[in-house]
């Protein structure tokens with residue numbers, strides 16, 4: 362996992378819970394990196410899991426909620442660092458259906474060693490998108506947050522439902538629709 366994900370995460374923890382909590386979770390997690398991250402470095406995903414589990418215990422917030430909130434926060438970082446990518450798209454469904462074949466392709470070049478999910482488009486209409494998420498890291502709540510923020514970015518409301526296909530969250534179906542009506546199956 363890239364350093365930018367760790368530095369952003371620790372920034373968020375500091376802003377929301379304070380520097381003492383940052384110190385606590387770093388100590389508690391017994392990290393190989395000792396909690397020293399540079400934004401261009403690459404670190405073991407296990408470190409992120411340990412930090413999240415320590416934080417969840419300390420602040421008594423479920424893991425899924427923490428990862429979702431981190432996704433909301435991380436989106437703003439992505440927009441600040443890569444405004445050009447967002448400027449290429451005029452519509453949230455166009456952007457979301459281009460992650461796999463364009464956005465994360467660029468990301469792989471910009472961030473060597475990035476560990477990215479796979480998205481497979483099942484159905485795409487003007488107002489609806491059905492997409493499958495695959496990742497060993499099971500960061501589907503992070504994905505949900507980024508999707509919701511993508512709609513907000515274009516001043517549009519959204520309704521995003523997810524269905525776990527694998528219980529551990531490594532394979533998840535997303536049913537995405539522009540507001541006014543849930544996703545219409547078929």
Ligand code: HEM
Pocket residue numbers: 362363364365366439443446447457460464465468472474475476477478496497498499500501503504505507508511
């Ligand atoms: C300009 C747009 C974007 C950029 C630059 C970007 C970049 C990145 C980077 C750097 C990572 C971390 C990789 C690592 O730690 O090794 C990441 C992970 C991820 N990205 Fe993107 N991303 C963008 C848009 C999106 C959007 C719109 C989604 C919406 C679903 C998305 C879904 C994810 C997910 C779910 C992960 C976590 C890794 C996993 O699940 O395995 N990304 N992205």
